[in-house]
Amino acid sequence: MAGLSRTLGIFSGFVAAVGAALYPIYFRPLLLPEEYKKEQSINRAGIVQEDIQPAGILDSCVCIDCFKDILEIRPKYLYGFK
Template identity: 50%
Template sequence: MPVLKGWRYVAVIGGLVGAIGIAIYPIIIDPMLNPDKYKKIQAVTRANIRQEDIQPGNMKVWTDPFDRKKS
């Protein structure tokens, strides 16, 4: 295998970094930049699910522990 030097080395490393960036974008970056699309999908798929019915072991559904009592 030939040793890469100069611009060929930069091209190979740049190609690897670019390929990783292209693979990561739809998985990590797009959901962080555009969460509305994913919130709509989640609302549709969870429309008929009551969390109290599927909570394991009759555990209480999560609530904010720092929520102040309204008096």
């Protein structure tokens, strides 16, 4: 019986630690949205989002070109036929 209570105590302590870590990061902004909107507007003043992250989508050719050499060199290993 002592082992069960010790296990429950350790598990409860872990859950409490995770909850205490997540509260200021996730739950507090959900409970106080006006305060965080005001804070974000102060923090982001003078920042143009287009300078940091340009509009448009990522060109998929860039990602495909990374694997183009692998597909040309070893198709039999990737697709399972010879």
